Amino acid sequence: MNYKSILIDQLNACYNDKSWFIPLQEVLIDLNAEQAAREYASKQSIWAIVNHLIFWNEKWLERFEIEQFELPGTTNNEDTFYVDPNTINDAEWNRTLQRLDLVFRSWNTALEKSEEFKLSSEISSYFNAPWWGVVSNLCLHNAYHIGQIMLLKKLMQLQKID
Structure with a gap:
């Protein structure tokens, strides 16, 4: 087992490979725009969380692919929702769903093409974190928000909202 195969497995578990939890693709498949945009007491919607996931997955993929890492000026995280x-x-x-699918497929492609030494190399401008650790934490971030999306969807079902 190597970093590459572990990270691909983690990304797929989040997006389209049913394992420990229902993957994001399956959670979202039967939602329409109105359901996805519905806000709850948290003032967040499923759509907003998906936009947040797209933003951070695209941002880290871009950093991974250009192999030059510079922290952005100031990203207001709230704006990503x-x-x-x-x-x-x-x-x-x-x-939005197509863009989400594209970023997960692009991550898979980027990881498949990457060499192990890249995944173990450290990002000096980012706390000397190794790429494998950054991508693994991105997967944890994805899983956290997938849990939020799942709870919002269950709430919607409990309220029998069409």
Whole structure:
């Protein structure tokens, strides 16, 4: 077993490989735009959390692929949860799901093409963290938010909201 295969397994477990929990792709498959955009007491929606996941997965993938790591100026994390209220429709929701699928497939491709030495190399400008650790923590971040999405979906089902 090597870093590459472990990280690919973790990413797939989060997105499309049912193992310890229902993967994100399966959780989202039967939601429409209105359901995905519905806010609860937390003022967050499933769609907003998906946008947040897309943002951070794309950002770290970009850093991984360019092999130059610089921390961004200032990213307001709250802004990554934004859903434009003027674009809440099924076509936009489907585009969001396609973008989510693309970033997970792109991560798989990037990891498959990567060499083990890259995954064990440290990012000096990011606490000397090794790439394998950063990607593994990204998977944990994904799993955390998948849990939130699952709870919101269960709440929706309990309230019998169509």
